Amino acid sequence: MVNLANPTAFVELSRRVLPWLAAATTALFVVGLWLSFAAPPDYQQGETVKIMYLHVPAAWMATFVYAVMTASALGTLVWRHPLADVAQKAAAPLGAGFTFICLATGSLWGKPMWGTYWVWDARLTSVLVLFIIYLGLIALWRAIDDPGRAAKAVAILTLVGAVDLPIIKFSVDWWNTLHQPASVFRLGGPTIAPSLLIPLVVMALAFTCLFLTLHLMAIRNEILRRRIARVTMLAAVEGDRLAPGLAAGGA
Amino acid sequence: MADPHLGFIVAAYAVAALTIGAMVGWVVLDGRRLNAELARATRALDGARRGAKGARR
Numbered sequence: 001m002v003n004l005a006n007p008t009a010f011v012e013l014s015r016r017v018l019p020w021l022a023a024a025t026t027a028l029f030v031v032g033l034w035l036s037f038a039a040p041p042d043y044q045q046g047e048t049v050k051i052m053y054l055h056v057p058a059a060w061m062a063t064f065v066y067a068v069m070t071a072s073a074l075g076t077l078v079w080r081h082p083l084a085d086v087a088q089k090a091a092a093p094l095g096a097g098f099t100f101i102c103l104a105t106g107s108l109w110g111k112p113m114w115g116t117y118w119v120w121d122a123r124l125t126s127v128l129v130l131f132i133i134y135l136g137l138i139a140l141w142r143a144i145d146d147p148g149r150a151a152k153a154v155a156i157l158t159l160v161g162a163v164d165l166p167i168i169k170f171s172v173d174w175w176n177t178l179h180q181p182a183s184v185f186r187l188g189g190p191t192i193a194p195s196l197l198i199p200l201v202v203m204a205l206a207f208t209c210l211f212l213t214l215h216l217m218a219i220r221n222e223i224l225r226r227r228i229a230r231v232t233m234l235a236a237v238e239g240d241r242l243a244p245g246l247a248a249g250g251a
Numbered sequence: 252m253a254d255p256h257l258g259f260i261v262a263a264y265a266v267a268a269l270t271i272g273a274m275v276g277w278v279v280l281d282g283r284r285l286n287a288e289l290a291r292a293t294r295a296l297d298g299a300r301r302g303a304k305g306a307r308r
Contacts, residue, residue, distance in 0.1 A: 047254035051263045058267070097274045104270075105263040112256040210271065217278045224285040231292040238299035 005082050007223045014216045021213040028206035035199035042196070051109040053199055056184075057207035058101035062130060063165055065095035065211060069137075070162045073155035083219070085151035086226075088158065089141055090218035094211055096134035102127060114178055122171035123179035126164055133161040147226070 032053070042049035069091050075084030106124065107117045118124065137154055144150035172181045183191045190197055254260065 041254075046256070047260060048256045050260050054263055054267045093277065094274060097270050101267050101270050104266045108259045108263040108266070112259050214274055214278050217282060221278065221282050221285055224282070224289055228285065228289050228292050231289065231296050235292065235296040235299045238296065238302075 007083065007086075007226075010083060011220055011223055014220055018213065018216055021209060021216065025206060025209040025213050028202060028209055032199060032202035032206045035202055039199045040195055045113060048109065048112050049196065051105050052196075053203045055102060055105040055109055056200060057204040058098050058105060059127070060204055061098040061207045061211055062095060062102050062127065063168055064208070065091050065098060066130060066134075066158075066162070066165060068215075069095065069158050070165075073158040073162075076151050076155040077159075085147070085155065086219055086222045087215070088151070088154060090222050091215055092134055092137045092141070094214050094218065096131065096138065098207070098211070099127065099131040099134060103131060119178050121177045121179055122175040123168065123177050126168045126171050130161075130164050130168060133157075133164060137161070 036050060036053040039050075039053075041047045069088050072084045072088035072091070075081040076088065103124075106127075110119070111117045137157060140154050140157060141150050144153060169182075171177060172179055184197070184200070192200070
């Protein structure tokens with residue numbers, strides 16, 4: 001059993017897993033894009049429905065990444081797992097990226113379908129709030145020098161921001177929105193035709209694998225960053241030990 | 252694909268490709284920079300340790 005709390009063991013495991021994950025991501029994107037372009041047009045939206053194959057997986061990832069960050073925040077505050085804050089810090093820019101794709105593609109889908117790029121609808125606004133929360137968390141990490149204090153502050157803010165997740169999910173049910181209600185994850189099963197659903201599922205798997213690949217790489221980077229800080233500090237301590245010796249030798 | 256909204260579809264795929272490219276680029280370039288920095292810091296630590304041993308002799 002690999003001890004994932006040990007950064008060295010984690011780096012070694014990720015080194016072995018990453019090539020496979022990267023290959024799976026590439027293969028899923030190739031198949032997903034091919035299926036998306038081969039899929040029939042929607043009877044109402046025509047070919048514009050092709051934007052769905054990017055917009056919907058990006059929207060799912062935007063909330064999934066935040067859920068991962070919420071679990072990591074609990075790991076930092078409750079279980080004090082040594083890699084929890086590392087995982088959280090590494091995930092934030094990726095979550096912001098997926099949320100940006102969701103907002104931008106949604107806007108480009110909204111113009112031809114709704115006649116407007118943006119509307120202050122509950123679903124759109126709650127996703128915009130999620131994007132702002134991601135940016136706020138990234139800024140907070142950078143604003144506090146002490147990594148321990150930064151991790152605690154970010155973890156608390158992440159838990160507060162998690163309130164936005166159910167709001168995003170149920171906004172289309174709680175309020176009258178221009179955005180359509182859920183059509184895949186619903187109690188009665190998906191309402192999308194299989195010819196459109198299959199490419200969507202493959203693209204969602206591709207986005208998930210992309211996140212897992214980039215997240216593992218970003219966690220490794222963060223471990224490296226902390227190693228550099230430790231080695232630099234040790235070098236400074238050794239330098240300080242050397243300096244008095246040199247001063248005594250010179251006297 | 253002769254759709255009147257082709258421009259919106261192309262723009263959506265371009266935005267997604269650019270954003271994903273930026274995310275991949277950020278992670279890969281950051282990793283390379285950090286590996287180089289760790290090698291430099293390790294050399295500096297080794298040098299400091301050798302210097303400390305030499306000074307003790």
